[in-house]
Amino acid sequence: MTLVVLLLAALAAIGWHYGDRILGPDAPAEATGQRVIACTDSTITLVSTPKARRPGYWAIAWPGGYGRTGPLLRADADTVVTHFERVSGPPPGTTARLAGFAFDAQPNTWLRVRYDEVGVPSRIGRMPAWFVPGPDSVWGVFVHGRGASRAEMLRMMPAYIGLGLPCLVITYRNDVDGVRVGDGRYRLGSTEWQDVEDAVRYARAHGARGVVVAGCSMGGGIVAQFLRKSAERDFARAAVLDAPVLDWADVVAGQGREEHIPPPIVAWGELVAALRGRFRWDDLAQRPHAREFTTPMLIFQGDADETVPLRQSQAFAAARPDLVTLEVVHGAGHVESVNVDPPRYVATLADWLTRHGIGSRAADSLRHP
Numbered sequence: 001m002t003l004v005v006l007l008l009a010a011l012a013a014i015g016w017h018y019g020d021r022i023l024g025p026d027a028p029a030e031a032t033g034q035r036v037i038a039c040t041d042s043t044i045t046l047v048s049t050p051k052a053r054r055p056g057y058w059a060i061a062w063p064g065g066y067g068r069t070g071p072l073l074r075a076d077a078d079t080v081v082t083h084f085e086r087v088s089g090p091p092p093g094t095t096a097r098l099a100g101f102a103f104d105a106q107p108n109t110w111l112r113v114r115y116d117e118v119g120v121p122s123r124i125g126r127m128p129a130w131f132v133p134g135p136d137s138v139w140g141v142f143v144h145g146r147g148a149s150r151a152e153m154l155r156m157m158p159a160y161i162g163l164g165l166p167c168l169v170i171t172y173r174n175d176v177d178g179v180r181v182g183d184g185r186y187r188l189g190s191t192e193w194q195d196v197e198d199a200v201r202y203a204r205a206h207g208a209r210g211v212v213v214a215g216c217s218m219g220g221g222i223v224a225q226f227l228r229k230s231a232e233r234d235f236a237r238a239a240v241l242d243a244p245v246l247d248w249a250d251v252v253a254g255q256g257r258e259e260h261i262p263p264p265i266v267a268w269g270e271l272v273a274a275l276r277g278r279f280r281w282d283d284l285a286q287r288p289h290a291r292e293f294t295t296p297m298l299i300f301q302g303d304a305d306e307t308v309p310l311r312q313s314q315a316f317a318a319a320r321p322d323l324v325t326l327e328v329v330h331g332a333g334h335v336e337s338v339n340v341d342p343p344r345y346v347a348t349l350a351d352w353l354t355r356h357g358i359g360s361r362a363a364d365s366l367r368h369p
Helices: 002-023 107-111 150-156 158-162 195-205 218-229 250-256 264-276 287-293 308-321 343-355
Strands: 036-037 043-047 060-061 064-073 081-089 095-099 114-122 125-130 139-145 167-170 210-216 236-242 297-302 324-329
Touching: 002 158, 036 081, 036 264, 036 324, 043 064, 081 107, 107 150, 114 158, 114 167, 114 195, 125 195, 125 297, 139 150, 139 218, 150 167, 150 210, 150 343, 167 195, 167 264, 195 210, 195 218, 218 236, 236 343, 250 264, 287 308, 297 308, 297 343, 308 324, 324 343
Parallel strands: 139 167, 139 210, 210 236, 236 297, 297 324
Antiparallel strands: 036 043, 036 095, 043 081, 060 064, 060 095, 064 081, 114 125, 125 167
């Protein structure tokens, strides 16, 4: 009997621990790891690494500051030299972090635009948000991904700002800047979509005559749930998803394989997470529900994404070719399409929005991040 009790206790502990990993939230990545050799006002020299050698435009962060890099100037086996602009804080020290965005960036520092800190009334309390004003009557509502911050969305916003859309960059329950609810864990979009609904109602109450809802990674999955379930979904004129999680069970299984976690442990963790979160995994897979969508969608997806498989977006787009436009960016990893080729990203997005009757400024006024 004692052995049985111990085995059951161990099984419960394993399920709870893996359920925690599935539900998150995730700690932000530390700003260390990339060696910095030297920097000037316009260039930075890095130790050659796969990340440092990538073409495109990237954020670089260090303790107390951040900046932007790209395009590459030269690279060899030992060093990489790239254009560099210090945005905030002192010059970088000996180590930094190269990533798609700078976690602590704000609209005034990264985009050099005026913004307001606002509180969006919601059923869970006042949600912190950034508001960048614009002359158009259609607003952009932006939903960042898991383990990220609102700053993740700044690299996508120049197209929207250039077209005159007011931009509302929201938080949601249990994220790094958001309102804590319950056990502090995510529900992978099964409840967070309600926070998007409240943000859309805020936009409507403040004069918006429609919204474009944009989401990255888990934020894309949250937006998909909103577009399926919300009473406000018809207020969404369009949606833009970047590397969206459209099948959570598939993502969790893939992460388990990558980390060599036995499939029975993954399945047990999924069961525990679903019980704790009071959701169904089949409800978090969008392709079987494809006929329920009515909103035009543009999906950006990198073919080198190791977090969310390209096949998810391909299957969803194939199921609704009348609604979904899929833009595959070669060489882009997870939520990196805009970093790999900013001009293409901005032009594609601006053209798609314009063709859907959204935007009050000419697309040629746009500038890339």
